[in-house]
Amino acid sequence: MKKFLSVILVLAISLCGVFALVGCSKNENKNFDMVFITDGGTISDGAYNQSAWDGVKEFAEEKNMSYRYYQPSVDENGDVNVDTIGNYIKLAVDNKAEYIVMQGEKMAVAVDKYAPQYGDINFLLVDAYPHAENSDTVDSFTNVMTVTFDTLQAGYLAGYTSVIKGYNRVGYLGSVSDKSSASYGAGFVQGVAKAADEGGTPVICEYANYDADNLNYDYSFTIRPVYKKVSESTEKTFKVNVIGGMGSGVYADGENVTITADKPEKDKIFDHWEVKSDTEGVKDKKVNISSDKKSTMNLLVGDCDCTIKAVYKDAKTVQIVVAKSADLSLSSLYDTYNVEKNSTTFVTAPSAQSGMVFDHWECDDKDAIEDVNSASTNVTVKDKTISIIPVYVKSDTPTFDVTVENGTGSGSYRSGDHISVVADPPKDGYMFYKWENVDNQGNSTGIAMTNEYCYITDFEMIDRYSSIAEIMYDNGTQVIFGGGNSQADSIFTATWKISHQVYGFGYGYDQNSMGNCLSSVVTDYRVAIVNALKEYKGGSYYEGNCSNNCLYVVDMSTQKTYKDKDGNEVEDKNYNESYAKVYKALADGTIKPNLPADDVRTVVNSKCMTLNYWIK
Structure with a gap:
């Protein structure tokens, strides 16, 4: 799933006739100790930019540091130009920034290009690795700290939660070409297996890699x-x-x-x-x-x-x-x-x-x-x-x-x-x-022609990856997870087309706004950024996981009670004893999900879960 989810173009303020910026700060000083540069989205996107900005603010205010954010302009495809990001990095440097925080894959190339030019600046790159353009090689710099997340644990929480919420037909839709997706998927099936075996309830898990060479599915279709x-x-x-x-x-x-x-x-x-x-x-x-x-x-x-x-x-x-x-x-x-x-x-x-x-x-x-x-x-x-x-x-x-x-x-x-x-x-x-259309499995393509009874007509191409999710749902799957892959939105696209109640399980941030979202496993940028900045060390990595509370499932709590704003002890209605035990076991290492070399079936040995691996 692309982390850039909502691009809101803003009325820009001209700066020295060169480029535009928007932002806010703790005060109106020109110099700022800490700067957050968004990926082009707003700091109120309800997703990654907002969570990251909350972390920057929290840390800066705790340390009595001045802070500001910059929102670069984007092109018609929602992309941010690397040189444009470079202008904002220079602006932050000119304004005496000590730390520059950036999040997501869009910023990885910019950090790789510009961090070496500003050796005295501390860069924090969240959920991405510095790399040159058109290269998969990860680079390391003495003034760049990278925040990562344990996606095996995140997937495990999603799989475990799907079952303890009462579902016995679950699925994963992911990508074999994406390491993050493979990790989320492996964690998911192990979490499903754990919950199934604990409850002694038979659970079926459908597992499909949409871009695998051996996937028994063809996305092409014929119109005649x-x-x-x-x-x-x-x-x-x-x-x-x-x-x-x-x-x-x-x-x-x-x-x-x-x-x-x-x-x-x-x-x-x-x-x-x-x-x-x-x-x-x-x-x-x-x-x-x-x-x-x-x-x-x-x-x-x-x-x-x-x-x-x-x-x-x-x-x-x-x-x-x-x-x-x-x-x-x-x-x-x-x-x-x-x-x-x-x-x-x-x-x-x-x-x-x-x-x-x-x-x-x-x-x-x-x-x-x-x-x-x-x-x-x-x-x-x-x-x-x-x-x-x-x-x-x-x-x-x-x-x-x-x-x-x-x-x-x-x-x-x-x-x-x-x-x-x-x-x-x-x-x-x-x-x-009339026109008829059918895919190579004999299923509906999902396209809608302007007039199927006219010899000349048109239609808009749809996301065909959603067709796999549709088949899963049609065959009885109740909830599907797609953590870590760029086509995870296809799952929610499919949920809208199914007449009976089915769900997607979100990841990264609370995806309740997607509709038909059972829950989401969140990689908490706010907590991870605060923790990483407290331990900042250039050239190193900070991993967010259960041990440092950088992962959680929406509406699932590990604490029986919490204190309200008046200091009163209040029962937490989202507390779940089984979830709390598994979370603690992941945090202390009692449970250690495994990442398979290639086939996820090699890491699962369950009495109660049946894993249906989609291959030819």
């Missing part, structure tokens, strides 16, 4: 048009013949059909549509089109069969060449548009190949493309041919392959991408009926 015989239609139908364009077929009376002209040949441009009634006794004017001048228009089917012809006229044209590279040989061309001089044309990049995603357009004429970062954009030509090159990069988020049979629209897409599909014209005697 369904045709039916015209003779089977119970409605009155009419035949539409489009010459020089798209939209031919047999349609029901009253249907609204999109008609699009073919791209013009060289030195030709679209001029108008000619319409003709093909039903004897019905005049041509009964062919009801929305426009005879637009190359894409709508036909309201009714009254007659008809022929619609795209008419082109002579004109001096230039080309928009969509090319794979600057080499304009035929083998390197994607597409060609013949257009009028001094005109604007809407152009769409070809679909990306599996695992890739459109990044930007390249063109010698920088003013020709309206939005170089959009796969579909307006391109303006003057008096000569231009070539535009779509650039694709490896996606940093999952992509899912879609195959369109008997139509167009196949490609590799990310969740949120907008996809258009067009069915091929039906054979004589047949008519388009």
Whole structure:
């Protein structure tokens, strides 16, 4: 799960005309002993930034130190530029900061780059390791202390709690390529086994690594048009013949059909549509089109069969060449548009190949493309041919392959991408009926088409990882945990689609706001930061675990009573004796969860838990 969960853009204050910052402090002095730099999110995000800021404040106020936070601006993808972070680090240094606290993976590269430049500053990096960009090698610096968390213990608490809350069908959805996920998952199944054996109750645990090569699941799916015989239609139908364009077929009376002209040949441009009634006794004017001048228009089917012809006229044209590279040989061309001089044309990049995603357009004429970062954009030509090159990069988020049979629209897409599909014209005697889609396991894909009964339609790509969670829930799993992996939100996506009551188990912070959240195992940044700063030592690690109270499960308490604000002893309604005993055993080392080398089944030996490992 990405730790950046909610990006709120704020009205920025200009600082020396260079960059903007927002923040607050204990006082209004210019100099600050301690600075917290957020990952671009706010300090009221209800998650990691807020928890980290609470820790900074608590420590600073206890030590009578001045403090402030900076919130860097983010781009449209919610990312923070490393050099921008560097500006804030420099600002903190210029303002005499003794400590700079940063949290999360977004800040790891910045710490790696800038900490060596400021050897007198004490950096505290929470829940990430310093590393160079595009490198997995962890670096260590004498002025950087790193806060980590025992994710085995966190997973153990989540698994144990899921069972003692009364559930006997639980699941884990994680990633084999992520060490944190593997650790959370291993802890989870061991916690489930402990609770099952203690209670003597049979428990089933489903375990699926969504990116494992041997996972028995395929995220790709197929979309296909369904045709039916015209003779089977119970409605009155009419035949539409489009010459020089798209939209031919047999349609029901009253249907609204999109008609699009073919791209013009060289030195030709679209001029108008000619319409003709093909039903004897019905005049041509009964062919009801929305426009005879637009190359894409709508036909309201009714009254007659008809022929619609795209008419082109002579004109001096230039080309928009969509090319794979600057080499304009035929083998390197994607597409060609013949257009009028001094005109604007809407152009769409070809679909990306599996695992890739459109990044930007390249063109010698920088003013020709309206939005170089959009796969579909307006391109303006003057008096000569231009070539535009779509650039694709490896996606940093999952992509899912879609195959369109008997139509167009196949490609590799990310969740949120907008996809258009067009069915091929039906054979004589047949008519388009509807679209159907199914994944390679025969299950529903979950996509929602704008109009599944129209031969040309569109849909938004969904998060396909949620389909595994959906299958688990459909097969009886009651609660699923996804600690430590970037697709954990997929679990909650799936809970919203299941009619019966199912739950996700959150991690990192209290995820109750996600909906259908049974509970959450929290890695407490506040406590960990206070503890680490008290013991600060550059070049070392501080691990948050049960022994130092840096882990806990929401609504589960280890203490029978607590003191209220008036000092009165009050019974804690969240106290659970079994949870308290396991927490203590984890804290003193009596229970030591194990991390398997590869297969989680090797660390579990349970009498009452059955582990279903999802493999081919």
